[in-house]
Amino acid sequence: MSSDLDHPWSSDLTNPGGTTRRLLVRQARWIAHDVLELRLTRPTGGPLPAWEPGAHVELTLPSGLRRPYSLCGEVADSEAWTVAVHRVPEGRGGSREIHETALVGRELEVRGPINRFPLVPAAGYLLLAGGIGVTPLLPMARELTARGLPWRLVLGARDRSRLGYAEELVALGGDRVLLVPQDEVGLPDLAAELAAVPPSYAVYACGPRPMLDAVTALCRxxxxxxxxHVERFTAADGTEPVQLDAPSGEFEVVLARSGLRLTVPADRSVLDVVREKLPDVPFSCEEGYCGTCETPVTAGLPDHRDTVIEPSERPTATTMMICVSRCDSPVLELEL
Known part of the structure; x- marks a missing residue:
């Protein structure tokens, strides 16, 4: 995901670190079938840090699971952060816990805001959403409307009951918004949507893996x-973490702040080895798409195998996703 730090939306909110704070789940409400919206505030009230469209926060759930969710509320609402979570029965447990636990009135540890999906300057914008993928794109549509910039948003889902924030989007954009319930009209015609906008338009997409793969192929x-510009909720190919499949040998990891030197075997991830000594190192997806484990690299040659850092940015990247990425040099030094 590329960004331009000189454009009006950019700030240090793109910093991969993020601050951790305890926030109260003030309110929960249904905004679509199997989609629960949570409103998070300071326990005693007061303003929260500003954020920009595309940003997300990471929630630590009562079980200890950490999961990232896009901020989808009003950027101007300084009193609360809002996230929406789709229940995925066959998922890895985070969404089920949120839907099945009485969270209203409880405090959660929240890290962020972090923005790896920022708006970039463009003549116009095509926003493509599948299901819960609408959450980072809704604040973008609000921002673009406020700035008087042209945009179009396409939102697809299995049926109308799953089109989250549909009414708000239509009220906001009118005929600039296309709702596509699959059971009525089939899948969105992504090729036609891309062909209908000028090359000067930026394309943003968020949703299920097949949709994002299709958008990427059509653009290529x-x-x-x-x-x-895509934001994924699952690994790009749906396979096991890539370091288990790609050839890679053993190497050493030096943890600069901790003064530790560790051996990473060919069949284990950097994250696994580091967490044996530093169990509080943040992580979530373990497949290289969420960015939670992004760690500064102070020496060595990372072998980037994630989908967070754009291929064009990898030669000069100063961070790596330690859940899947490895090392092309004998020693890798991390700021941990």
């Missing part, structure tokens, strides 16, 4: 080719 083969 377009004339001229486009570079879409």
């Amino acid at each position: 083969t377009a004339d001229p080719a486009r570079s879409p």
Whole structure:
């Protein structure tokens, strides 16, 4: 995901670290079928740090699971952060816990805001959402409307009951918003949507893996080719973490702040080895798509295998996702 730190939306909110604070789950409400919205505030009230469209926070759930969720409330609402969570029965447990636990009135540890999906300057914007993927795009649509910039948003879901924030989006954008309930009209015509906007438009997409893979392929083969901005909820290919499949040997990791030197075997991740000594190192997806485990690199040559850092940015990247990425040098030094 690329960004331009000189454009009006950019700030140090893109810092991969983020601050941790305890927030109260003040309110919960249903905004679509199997989608629960949580409103988070300071326990005693008061303003929260500002954030920008595309930002997310990471919740530590009562069980200890850490999960990232896009902020989808009003940027101007300084009193609360809002996230919406889709229940995925076959998922890894985070969404089920949120839906099945009485969270209202409880405090959660919240890290962020963090923005790896920021708006970049463009002549206009095509926003493509699948299901819960609407959450980071809704604040973008609000921001673009406020700035008087052209945009179009396409939201698809299995049926109308799953089109989250549909009424608000239509009220906001009118005929700039296309709702696509699959049971009525089929899948969104992504090729037609991409062909209908000028090459100068930025393309943003968030949703299920097949949709994002399709958007990426269509943009790659377009004339001229486009570079879409995508945010994934699952690994790019749905396989096991990539370091288990790709060849890689053993290497050493030096933890600069802790003064530790550890051996990372060929069949284990950096994250696994580091957590044996530093169990509080943050992580979530363990598949290289969420960015929670992003760690500064102070020496060595990282072998980037995540989907967070754009391929074009990897040669100069100063951080790595330690859940999947490895090392092309004998020793890797991390700021841990």
